Amino acid sequence: MTSLREGNRKRVIDALRARGVASRADLARITGLSRSTISTIVGDLVEAGLAGERDGQASDSDGEVHAGRPPVMVSLNSSAGVALGVDFGHRHLRVAVSDLSHSVLAETWRELDVDHSASHGLDAAADFVAQVLEEAGADRGRVIGVGMGLPAPIDRSSGMVQDASILPGWVGVDAAAEASRRLGMPVEVENDANLGALAELVWGAGKGRSEVAYIKVSTGIGAGLLSGGRLQGGAGGTAGEIGHTLVAEGGPVCRCGNRGCLETLASTRAIAGHMSASRGEEISTRRLLELCAAGDAAAQRLIGDAGRAIGIAVANLCNLLNPECVIVGGDLSAAGDVLLEPLRTVVRRNAIPSAVESLEIVPGVLGERAELLGALALVMHESDRFYASRLESEAG
Ligand SMILES: [Zn+2]
Structure with a gap:
């Protein structure tokens, strides 16, 4: 496959990951590609079993008025991958798995002491990850990335928790690297307010x-x-x-x-x-x-x-x-x-x-689920922060 075609396909996949579902017209507008290029790429993705199409409703598309038939909507299949979200709060841990059309497939939570150590928290998260994947019937190998939220400033270059006064048990821990090592999956860590912002952008106000x-x-x-x-x-x-x-x-x-x-x-x-x-x-x-x-x-x-x-x-x-x-x-x-x-x-x-x-x-x-949904949105919306995902290797 030529690199131009590969690049175009990646743009369409990124747009679908960010939007969940989109019409071909939406995809053309978001990516700047022609309608015929979009049709070819979507056709290839459907044939490869990575995407599916369904009849949409006029409201699925960006508030455009469609005379006549509503557009056909395209979304990525769960065979194209699933995303995991892990949200550590001051008193709780929440974990969820979603498909790439932004549907939450399984979700769980428990109370967690505010003074928990990073090691204790990550053990609990690993248990929950196994649990939600089983509940969703999703294979571990299908996980394209894990978004993880912590209620503390995170230095993006070092991945370190910066503030000793909020999460003392996590200070000096490279949270992303440690979580990634335990789960065997790519993990990106974000501050809770940033995740709330992403969640409200994708799902909310x-x-x-x-x-x-x-x-x-x-x-x-x-x-x-x-x-x-x-x-x-x-x-x-x-x-x-x-x-x-x-x-x-x-x-x-x-x-x-x-x-x-x-x-x-x-x-x-x-x-x-x-x-x-x-x-x-x-x-x-x-x-x-x-x-x-x-x-x-x-x-x-x-x-x-x-x-x-x-x-x-x-x-x-x-x-x-x-x-x-x-x-x-x-x-x-x-x-x-x-x-x-x-x-x-x-x-x-x-x-x-x-x-x-x-x-x-x-x-x-989105209330108390905002950060958890934001952790899922991080995987789909900021896809360039996740390296070498399974999806791209399959699609490429
Ligand atoms: Zn202050």
Whole structure:
């Protein structure tokens, strides 16, 4: 096969991995290839058993209006491969397997102590991987890659967890290499906010968009930044640490060592801490959200104040990056408009008008599964980060 033809085929496969399902017209538009080239490549993939076709619905395609028959939709078969997602949270481990048309085939989770060691966590992940593959009836050799999420900044060149204060059991561990060695599969590790951003782009509130900022508001606060539909990691992969931008000079000391960081005012840890102090009892994030929903004045006030503080940081972010959409996810997003209305007001007041004219600020829709789905999306959407996948070797 000539390298040009091979390259074209790879572009079509990448587009299908990123989109899940697509019409031939979609594929031509995404890849810039001609309709006849697309038809030849899709025909080859179907003949090789790597892709399938089905009659679509008009809504399958990018909101285009189709007079007459809906287009035929193309997707990669599970024989073309499956993707694995592994999500380590502060208190949980989730693992899922999906096919390349973005359907989750099997999924499981368990609680996991926040102070777990990397070795203990990876043992548990390996057990779960075996379990979901069996449940999905998927062969280990069909796995094209594993996306793994950790709630900590990850240095993309070294693969090392950077922050000792969040995941002490993982500091200094080359998480991707260690997981890859144990599982015998290519593994890419990403920060949790980046995975939330990818998931909302592929499955959620950011669908069909390309300039998106995702803000995860939980125990910590982080941002995942997407431009041109791709994650923006910065020089070392740690871009998006919006939780450590200054919003209150001389404010409380942050775990990063600075004062007045956004996290010290607006993380669930900070808010639940104030709430606990005022009520003289330990208030969890869940209880805080229940009190907010029940109309408790102190809970609503504290969450509203958090929204205003986040709004200052988001206004600055909008001035710099001009996203079309800001998606607010993480635990605190469950507070809905109690959080979002003050946030929107502060952004409109503080950002330059041209940066926020057509900006939408919306809640994430994927809830606690966002990072897990993002880990799957990492495999399919950022395919160039996975080397020598089985799919390409079969298709090439
Ligand atoms: Zn800080």
